[in-house]
Amino acid sequence: MPRRATAPPTVAALITRLEGLEQRILQLETGRVGPGDGRASVAKRSRAVRRCPGCGLPLRRRNGRCAACKRPLDSI
Numbered sequence: 001m002p003r004r005a006t007a008p009p010t011v012a013a014l015i016t017r018l019e020g021l022e023q024r025i026l027q028l029e030t031g032r033v034g035p036g037d038g039r040a041s042v043a044k045r046s047r048a049v050r051r052c053p054g055c056g057l058p059l060r061r062r063n064g065r066c067a068a069c070k071r072p073l074d075s076i
């Protein structure tokens with residue numbers, strides 16, 4: 001007779017899962033996501049983009065320098 005791979009969930013385990021789901025629904029309804037969730041990071045990052053003080057373009061570091069104008073970025 002094959003054994004069950006997983007035991008049936010306990011009431012406590014179901015409550016824990018339910019609380020987790022409620023938290024996720026709340027975050028979705030309010031438009032926020034928890035830390036470590038990548039869904040909100042794109043829009044947030046595009047707003048707070050750092051710009052190179054030398055050329056004013058969105059900063060893309062490359063070898064410690066701005067990728068566009070090659071200005072060293074040690075000072076910022």
Ligand SMILES: [Zn+2]
Nearest residue numbers: 052055066069
């Ligand atoms: Zn630059």
